[in-house]
Amino acid sequence: MPEPITPELIQEAARGSQQAFRAIVEANQRFVYAAAFRFVHDQHEAEDITQDVFVRLWKNLHAYKPEVKLTTWLYKIVTNRCLDFLKSRHGRHRNNKVDVSLQLNVNSTSTPETDLHRQELTALVYAAADELTHKQKAVFILRDLEGLTSDEVCEALSMTAGNVKSNLFHARQKIAEKLKNRYQTTDKSFL
Known part of the structure; x- marks a missing residue:
């Protein structure tokens, strides 16, 4: 901030x-x-x-x-x-996306394996967010990634508290499902 x-x-x-x-x-x-x-x-x-x-x-x-x-x-x-x-x-x-790893703040004590997992998880969250409706994506980004309060999200998007809450719920649900599907057949300990 x-x-x-x-x-x-x-x-x-x-x-x-x-x-x-x-x-x-x-x-x-x-x-x-x-x-x-x-x-x-x-x-x-x-x-x-x-x-x-x-x-x-x-x-x-x-x-x-x-x-x-x-x-x-x-x-x-x-x-x-x-x-x-x-x-x-x-x-x-669009094919000119920047590698997600360039946008991460990598902890100096992290290992290459945890860095790889973090990059993969970040890429999956971004990919899942790209599949959300525009409103869901906006609410998710502002609330969960940018850390705004619900009131600030309401004001920034000119939405009611109920609409913000509903869009955030559905966004989180869709992203969780995408992550669950991805890790269901691979490393379950990662999530």
Whole structure:
């Protein structure tokens, strides 16, 4: 999660201060990129989406409401942009995905075998998430991978608490089933 940005800095950026806006971008670009990558699994697309998110933020900062956390607003922008991307790509096959292992934070005490298991599990979770509906995928990523609270997910996706809970339940159920099917015939001790 990025460091909190003061309302004064946001107001300064909204008045056109490039220095203030640069500070906002620097404080938030890693988490925006990470959220985008979790949706699209493509380094270049995630970079493009990240840039687009900040362009949209710059153009709409005047409409920012201080009662909403900036990070929640950014999650809403990145989620909407990613969902637009996923809808436009529907039916097209992409082969330029970055190896999942490049996105992992590998523990220095881990063994090659545990690293391989972690990479395989991560790839399976991403593959399973790709088979979810767009809403289920968005809720799953924001809640379980990004660690947002249910209230923040509701606000970021403009959904009711019941819809978030239902989509999260179904997403987890589908992902668990996919993992169960994969490991049912192989190493059961891994899960």
